[in-house]
Amino acid sequence: METKLGPEMMCHVFTMDEKLQRLRDKHARGQRLKVGVFGITGCAGCQLTILFAKEKFLDFLKMVDMMALPFIKERNDKGKFDIIILEGLVASKEDKRRAEELRARCDVLMCIGACAVHGCVPAMKNFMDNPEVERAVYAKVDYLNSLQATPVSKHVKVDIELPGCPPDENQIYAVLTDLVLGRPPRITHNPVCVECVKREVDCLLVQGKPCLGPITTGGCDAICTAAGHECMGCRGPTEDANLTAFVDLLIEKGFKRQDIEKRLHTYAGLLVDEEEKAQGLKSDAKGDG
Ligand code: SF4
Ligand code: SF4
Ligand code: SF4
Structure with missing residues (x-):
């Protein structure tokens, strides 16, 4: 279903400092953040990393309302989120549409995994002959609507990127905890x-x-x-x-x-x-x- 966007849904135009301030204000008021976890083209390994973190996942659920996780939930909120965690890269027109829609529905868009951040294994097709790859994988290619594989940030503004295949669960939850408290996320750039x-x-x-x-x-x-x-x-x-x-x-x-x-x-x-x-x-x- 198409999501209607009002001014309050255009949070991608605010700076990260302004977004953190909004999260801090909510935390100070005791409001629970609305969080969603979504996937586009990927292997679901990043989403599994979130779930398999067990105690960390359960501790996180004590702080936020997990309003969407289509990977395991049948009913998922179709509205606005404070934080959306997105796995996967843009490799089709549907991925692009979905990335744009999810961007418009959240304050903070956090992309996780090598696919979302820099293409990873699915992007190998960019270095090969695309029709040949499609014929090798699918019996019928008539209905494919694939695009050149690209990271999410090539299509929409991304607030936080956590790479890795899969990303590190400690880093994911450290950054999410920072966000819940409205603190600048601590992300290392060291080798x-x-x-x-x-x-x-x-x-x-x-x-x-x-x-x-x-x-x-x-x-x-x-x-x-x-x-x-x-x-x-x-x-x-x-x-x-x-x-x-x-x-x-x-x-x-x-x-x-x-x-x-x-x-x-x-x-x-x-x-x-x-x-x-x-x-x-x-x-x-x-x-x-
Ligand atoms: S050492 Fe770290 S960055 Fe290197 S392959 Fe392993 S998980 Fe990835
Ligand atoms: S980054 Fe790795 S684990 Fe995550 S979706 Fe891509 S291939 Fe799967
Ligand atoms: S210290 Fe050595 S083993 Fe460790 S990442 Fe660097 S080159 Fe690799």
């Missing part, structure tokens, strides 16, 4: 290496493994590297990542440029592609590794 140092992880790059941690945004508590697995870059490059220097470093260590680029493109292909163009780094990778 994963900083978290490795805190956790005293033996560096895998030093051991000769192609870890992407130095150029990848942290916030996951170095969950992979602490378990002995290289960082695959699921949280996307840091704002000041020097891709050229990092690729050169890995080549010096004996890795092939094509393999490095495939790894860089696995989760954050769209972002890496933009960065590569900005930094003059040529790429032949097709994102299929």
